Amino acid sequence: MLFDTHAHIDREPMCFDLDNLIPEYKKDGVDYIMLPAVEYESWERVLSISSKYDMVYGAIGIHPNDCHITDIKVLDEIEAILASNPKIKAIGEIGLDYYRSENKEEQKIWFKRQLEIAKEHKLPVIIHDREAHADVMALLDEVDSYKTGVIMHCYSGSVEMAKEYVKRGAYISFGGTVTFKNARVPKEVAKVVPMDKVLVETDSPWLAPHPFRGKPNSPSYVRLVAATVAGLKEVSLEELANAAKTNAKKVFKI
C-alpha cells in the first residue's frame, strides 16, 4: 500500500543486493519506488534498475551539487533517454542547494533548463531545495511547472510556503525528518497539507527515520514516515498510505 517517492536504491549498500531486497520491500508493504538520478554517472544505473524491476520507476536529471562538474550538453541526451525508456516518469532530482555551493548562478541555469525540458515533455519534476526556498519558488513560478507536476522532495520550508505550493498544485513529500522529535516545522506542515497533496519518501540510504536515525535508510522504513504523517493528520496509516500512493501514481502517470 506504500509508494516510496524518493529512494536512491542504486547506492551502496542496497545496489549490491537488489534481487533479494526488492522482494523484502514488497513484503513490507512497499508497492512502488521512485529512483531519482543525482549525478550524470547515476543515469545508467537508474535506467537499468528501473527497467529490471517492475515496482521501480526512475527520474533523470542533474542534482544542483553536481552541475559544476557536468557539461550542460548532457541535457541533450534526455530526449533520447525518454524516447526509449518508458519507466522514466520524471525529471529529477533537480533544484538549488545553497548549503554547500557558491555557484548559485550556474545552479539556476541548470535548474531552469531542466524545468523547461520537463515542461516540454509533460513530465513532473522532483525538486531538491536546500536553503534556497525563495529562488526555487521563483523559478518554478517563472517556468510554471505546476501543470505537469511539482514534487517538493523532503520539503524543508515553512508552513506558509507549503500553503503557497499547495495553492499552486504542488505535492509536498515528507521524509524521515518529519519523524524526528525536534522537527517542529515539518510536523506543522504535515498538519496543513491536504490529503490529495501528500507524498511519502525515505531518501534512502540517507535520512533514516526515527528510531533508525543515523543508520542506513531503507524503502521499508517509508511505513514509519507514513505512520508519523497519519498520526499528525489524525487518520489511519492505511488511509494516509493509500492517499499518498494514489497521489504519486497520479503525478507520475503510473
Ligand SMILES: [Zn+2]
Ligand atoms: Zn535524493
